[in-house]
Amino acid sequence: MMIARWTCEAKFGHKTEALALHKEWEEQIGVQTDIDVSRSRTLTGSVGVKEAVIQAEMEIANLAELDAFFDKIATIEMHAEWGKKFGEVIVSGSTYWEVFRIVE
Template identity: 50%
Template sequence: MMIARWSIEAKFGHKPEVVAEMQRWLRDIGSQVGWTADRVRLLNGSIGAKESTIQSEIEIADLAELDAAWSKLATIEAHAVWSRALEPHVVSGTQRWEIFRVIG
C-alpha cells in the first residue's frame, strides 16, 4: 500500500474556500476515480507546519493505480472546471505530489 499526498497552499484569508473546494472535489470528482471517503483524508497545517497548507492523503495500492486515476481525471471536464474555481484561492505554484510507501 502507498499514500499519495497532494499539498497546496491557501492564500491568506482563503483557507475556508480552499477546504470547501477540496471537500467538494472529493465528493463530486475524486469519487469518480475511486477516491472515496474511506480512502482519503484532508489535513491542515497546525503546529510546526504552515497553517495555509491543505493536504489530501489518498490510499493507493501501487503507482499503477495512481497513474490510472490521473489518466481518468484528465478526461473529466468537472475536474478542469474545479481547478479554475480553486485557482483564485491558492498560491500559484505551490501544488505538489508526494508518494509514500506504507511499511507498517
C-alpha cells in the same frame, strides 16, 4: 500499499474557501475515479508547518493506480472547471505530490 499526498497552500484569508472546494472535489469529482475517496483524509497546517498548508492523502495499491487516477481525472470535465475555481484561492505553484510506502 502506498500513500499519495497532494499538497497546496491557501492564499491568505482563503483557507476556509479552499477547504470547501476540496470537499466539493471529493464529493463530485473524486467519486468518479477508481480511488476510494472515503478512505482519504484532509490535513491542514497547525504546529511547525504553515497554517495555509492543505494536504489530501489517499491510499493506493501502487504507482500504476496513481497513474490511472491521473489519466481518469484528466477526462472529467468538471475537474477542469473546478481547477479554475480552486486556482483562485491557492498560491500559484504551491501544489505538489508525494508518495510514501506504508511499512506497517
